[in-house]
Amino acid sequence: MDFVPHDNKTITEMLSVIGVSNLEELFHDIPKDLIKEKLDIPQGLSEPDLLHRMEEISKKNRIYSNSFLGAGCYYHYIPSLVNFVISRSEFSTSYTPYQAEASQGYLQAIYEYQTIISRLTQMDVANASMYDGSTALAEAAIMATLITNKRSIILLEGIHPEYVEVVKTYCWGQNINTKITQENNLLDQLNEDVAAVLFQSPNFFGDIEDIPRLIKIIKERLPRCLIIQVMTDPTCLGVLKPPGSMDIDIFVTEGQSFGINPSFGGPGLGIFTAKQKYLRKIPGRLIGKTREINGSQEGFILTLQAREQHIRREKASSNICTNQALCSLAALTYLLAMGKTGLREIATQNLQKAHFLKKEIAKVPGYKILNQKPTYNEFLIECPNIDSFISECRKHDLLPPLRMSKYYPEMQNVALVCVTEVNSRKSINSLIQSAQLASDNSVEGRSK
């Protein structure tokens, strides 16, 4: 459906129907002192000047040839098919599909996204998506409190620190208690007021948790406690057991790894799934398939809308009234392009390449792998001189791994390394070389 703007004649006509003389009158409720007469923005630019200006700004970016940075945002290969599909103007300029008869294409796309996510995760229901992994996790926590009528949330250490902040903010707004705990302290925290335990696997440190064991421990103490899992790189589902096979009540993940460019850290995709029995408490949009009343044709619609805030208002699970439609379409296209074998291949390469680097770097004097549990495509290394290491990485045109001290001040010399299928053997060897040079530097430094 094309967008047709109003012309002056139509505007005048509409104004006269409602008895208003001009457009400014519609805003007369806004206090005069709040209306800005002049805005401090520069003059408009012509198209060539604008392009030139954007180019100048973009030159400030340092584009590395390879990256070893993960921590919630990942470089994976994006097939050109994804860009082709999401660039179609019907998708990229489309508005929200409240008018079903005019949005069948989009509704079908979202329905297929929900289906593919449900099949991949083996969870009963997937919604049309949330903003990103962090808010999806926060919404899952809120949903758990509504289901159980309890007001406390336990967060297991290992959840992305920024996700923890988002969950705490959402819970603070709703007077829900949050408590971060280590695994050895978990049982002590499981009291009658706990609605759910949130954990990340593979976690921020790269560890893959023993999920069935964790669930068993929790359920033995508190049988009706909800189990909520989050992850940040769902390509791991190509090799790891799906959450639906492990009695996870709500499973959420950041979906950026499925065909969405890292960009500057966003936009993301909040993949949100849950068990069938919680269907009516799931936040966000749900697309359903139905049939015409007066015919036999199938069609797609927004369904179970009475969950949502525009109907249920303050009693709704969430105030969200949107989804990341274009990003979910990118994810759908990515997963269709990869297929089951493709995703498995990608996950295997992530696992194997990361494992190779892990082995090789451990051989470099002074470097130690800190993970005790199995890992997927991220792991922690302790460096003899992290400043030197980061500097050598840059010299070798490698986007350096994360300094853990950014989030954990006590981890001064620890780096979080990420290896994906796009890291070539050459780049991995480059990183090993950087580590060696940094190690030699620190040896030299000591002997001086």
Place this chain on the structure above:
Amino acid sequence: MSYEFPSELMYTTTHEWVRIENSFATVGLTDYAQHQLGDVVFVELPDIGMVLEKESNAGEIESVKAVGDLIMPLSGEVMEINEQLDGSPELVNSSPYDGGWMMKIKISHPNEIDELISVEKYKELVKSEEQ
């Protein structure tokens, strides 16, 4: 608009009907309430054994366009709920006083019965809400 309001029942200002039988009360939504809600698609009822105060939230009735609360007309313990509503929520619309009954409670404070309103008062309430 003409609604059906059986005269042997008691009513609440929140549009529930109550059938008192000794120390038990059967509760549902009135014909007016079901009409306002539209096609009911889901009914959430309390668990059996739950003890709830008068005027507290016992459950929810979801229609295609709205969600209505089921308010406890009297304090008591939930003894029975209408399992039929799980598969056939439309009974609330087609048979609000019979097949669409929602729950049976054991009355804990019989003096609260005096606070329920009569069918005449309820008819007046509906009339004023419609204006």
